[in-house]
């Protein structure tokens with residue numbers, strides 16, 4: 001017996017195919033079920049749709065808490081050595097950039113507002129992982145739901161612009177939005193890095209030069225091409241620098257230093273702050289410490305308020 005399904009049903013079926021989250025899928029199937037006429041010809045279909053919902057609900061239950069949240073909230077919890085928020089206007093290449101930096105794919109499209117929610121990906125930099133957050137373009141209908149909060153808490157704000165004759169204006173517009181939310185935070189907010197993407201596009205050299213002469217001396221910026229893999233490694237380095245962290249390795253007495261797992265601390269952190277991070281007892285019971293710094297110190301005794309640098313190796317004695 002033919003099912004004779006109404007056009008509304010196929011509309012919902014299309015939505016189901018486009019659905020990204022489990023919730024969206026469940027809603028679409030529930031609507032399909034409500035539309036389907038009940039008769040012998042549709043029994044099987046109804047049964048299989050109900051089974052699909054049950055399976056989706058099960059899948060939803062099984063997923064870790066963090067992932068459940070990521071689907072619904074406009075907030076990404078920090079992870080790794082620091083959080084880098086990528087923002088910009090539609091189509092500038094935010095998702096392309098986050099994909100290539102992290103090596104994990106994201107949806108990319110040649111039309112505006114491809115990205116609909118915050119997405120996190122981890123980028124490896126030497127021996128640490130840095131969290132990148134891809135975002136919907138500024139101007140997307142729900143921007144207000146995440147923009148202020150994420151801008152304030154980011155360790156680095158990556159403004160992604162696409163090379164064009166409107167480079168200056170776009171930069172100023174994004175900065176205006178950003179500054180609104182950073183007002184009052186003074187130097188306590190994350191560093192800002194400007195990425196000018198699509199360097200491969202021809203005919204815009206003049207605008208890039210103009211941008212550089214206007215803003216070059218006051219901001220950190222780097223032109224890149226995701227498409228042609230230009231300056232991507234340099235950008236990784238710039239991101240690491242902008243994070244303003246140091247990596248410190250610990251060496252147990254009589255053993256080799258553990259160079260696999262650095263402790264990541266804010267630049268300017270002291271030995272005792274690092275010791276406290278390694279173990280809370282060290283804060284009180286530390287007797288003395290030795291430090292190795294390539295080309296400079298070879299097991300030198302250092303005091304509690306000694307300021308650590310990137311790649312220092314320390315040995316703590318209690």
Ligand SMILES: Nc1nc2c(ncn2[C@@H]2O[C@H](COP(=O)(O)OP(=O)(O)OP(=O)(O)O)[C@@H](O)[C@H]2O)c(=O)[nH]1
Nearest residue numbers: 091092093094095096109110113114115137226227
């Ligand atoms: N020519 C050129 N095109 C690029 C480059 N990087 C990305 N694109 C293209 O630009 C378009 C937009 O890329 P996306 O990464 O989706 O841009 P987005 O900023 O995430 O866009 P929304 O999510 O819509 O805000 C796609 O067609 C990409 O293929 C590049 O370096 N050069």
Ligand SMILES: [Mg+2]
Nearest residue numbers: 094095114115
């Ligand atoms: Mg995108």
